[in-house]
Amino acid sequence: MRISINNHTYEVQKGERLLDIARSNHEHIGYFCGGNSICQTCYVKVLEGSECLSALSDEEKAILSEPLIDEGTRMACLTTVEKEGEIRVVSLVEEIKRSFETNPLQLTEYAAKMGWESLVKLPDTMRLQAEREFDLWLLISDVISGIGNALQLLANAFVPGCTVDGKTIAGVCTPFQLSAFCNGNDEKSTHAESEGIAA
DSSP, X not given: OEEEETTEEEEOOTTOBHHHHHHHTTOOOOOXXXXXXXXXXXXXXXXXXXXXXXXXXXXXXXXXXXXXXXXXXXXXXXXXXXSSSOOEEEEHHHHHHHHHHHOTTHHHHHHHHHHHHHHXXXXXXXXXHHHOOOOHHHHHXXXXXXXXXXXXXXXXXXXXXXXXXXXXXXXXXXXXGHHHHHTTOXXXXXXXXXXXXXX
16 A cells, blocks of 8 residues: 655555654654654545544544544654545645745744644643553653654754765765655655755
């Protein structure tokens, strides 16, 4: 089975979570809580193939507002691939990145909307989290791992690397190649192209 995340296509297995697919393929996606449906940063918008994904869970219904659900928003940590078909999703952080690149002034409106939709569902979200039982040590480990991965992505933004003859070399990418590098797109990350863009 295949899925497109942020315009990149990957082979997947039935039952895989969208979060795990995105993380294993280095796609831009939030996951500070390590995939425990606490931080709400792994939102994705399903553009095509919602019928191929797991049904909306009670947890998602408690966290996502009706307008977000109507737009096709899902939580990647709670959504799995269930059937063959065309599936296309874009992550919240990728959507923000694209908005910043094309129309930065739109970000204020976008942030206000997302803040409002979270506030509307805050009582349901708090009730859900209060009723859940966690393995505290596993949760702490997942959160530390999630934060560590986010910090690594941030470090890559300041000292990106490029692939030269199959080896990643730090510090030779130009800012124009950062998006391709973070998404694991080696075709756009060669040393020769880096020099060409810099010139």
